Amino acid sequence: MKKLAIASALLSALAVTGTANAYQAEVGAAAAYVDPDNGGSGSAFGVDGTYYFNPVQTRNAPLAEAAFLDRASNVNVQATFADRGDLDSNTYGIGAEVFVPNSDFYLSGNISQNETERFNVLGQKYDFDTTYYAAEVGYLPAPGLLIAAGLKGYDNDNDDGVDPTLRAKYVTTLSNGKDINLEAGAAFGDLDEYNLAADYFIDKTLSVGADYHNNDLTDQSEFGINARKFINQQVSLEGRVGFGEVGNNDYNSFGVAAKYRF
Numbered sequence: 001m002k003k004l005a006i007a008s009a010l011l012s013a014l015a016v017t018g019t020a021n022a023y024q025a026e027v028g029a030a031a032a033y034v035d036p037d038n039g040g041s042g043s044a045f046g047v048d049g050t051y052y053f054n055p056v057q058t059r060n061a062p063l064a065e066a067a068f069l070d071r072a073s074n075v076n077v078q079a080t081f082a083d084r085g086d087l088d089s090n091t092y093g094i095g096a097e098v099f100v101p102n103s104d105f106y107l108s109g110n111i112s113q114n115e116t117e118r119f120n121v122l123g124q125k126y127d128f129d130t131t132y133y134a135a136e137v138g139y140l141p142a143p144g145l146l147i148a149a150g151l152k153g154y155d156n157d158n159d160d161g162v163d164p165t166l167r168a169k170y171v172t173t174l175s176n177g178k179d180i181n182l183e184a185g186a187a188f189g190d191l192d193e194y195n196l197a198a199d200y201f202i203d204k205t206l207s208v209g210a211d212y213h214n215n216d217l218t219d220q221s222e223f224g225i226n227a228r229k230f231i232n233q234q235v236s237l238e239g240r241v242g243f244g245e246v247g248n249n250d251y252n253s254f255g256v257a258a259k260y261r262f
């Protein structure tokens with residue numbers, strides 16, 4: 001009887017392992033092109049990486065949301081390099097997310113540095129750097145639901161500011177068996193920005209979505225549509241088209257990205 005119990009436990013473990021495709025890191029690269037109505041088009045290239053403290057179990061979750069649903073704590077880095085003719089803008093950032101063990105609490109923080117170089121008509125170069133930072137405390141009152149509040153700020157030679165933030169994220173399964181992801185966030189005060197996003201999962205490997213972002217500080221708003229497809233458990237491709245406005249200048253943006261998990 002004891003041997004039978006051991007054998008049953010081993011078979012159960014193998015069954016779980018067979019259905020769960022674990023990964024502990026994800027790296028990605030992205031490229032984008034911005035085409036404004038009044039000239040000044042430009043391109044951008046970005047790289048990012050995430051390391052999870054423990055292997056992420058995908059199980060039967062949508063692959064794009066596996067880490068969130070598995071409450072996988074992580075550290076992440078990213079860098080973006082943009083070129084718009086007489087303006088170069090590079091951003092470097094690092095962040096962390098911690099799902100507190102044996103509890104429903106969540107902590108996150110990130111900091112980034114933007115370095116902008118602009119050339120005037122005489123060819124003279126002007127440098128302008130801004131540091132951005134944010135921190136959050138959150139709670140998960142139900143599976144797949146996160147509510148978080150925090151602070152978000154910036155600092156440069158001309159100005160600085162810190163404002164409170166609030167956001168929510170919810171991943172759930174609909175009555176038809178399909179999964180959805182809903183997100184909303186806002187910053188109040190000098191930043192005065194908000195964003196909305198939704199993704200519908202046609203299956204566990206393919207999603208289509210839409211997003212909207214508005215920032216009064218930069219006088220910019222943008223609506224986008226996107227899609228992401230996992231070719232297999234490790235590799236995904238995604239694309240996005242955006243329709244935005246900065247001041248009175250309309251623009252379109254086009255982006256593609258690829259990610260690899262291991």
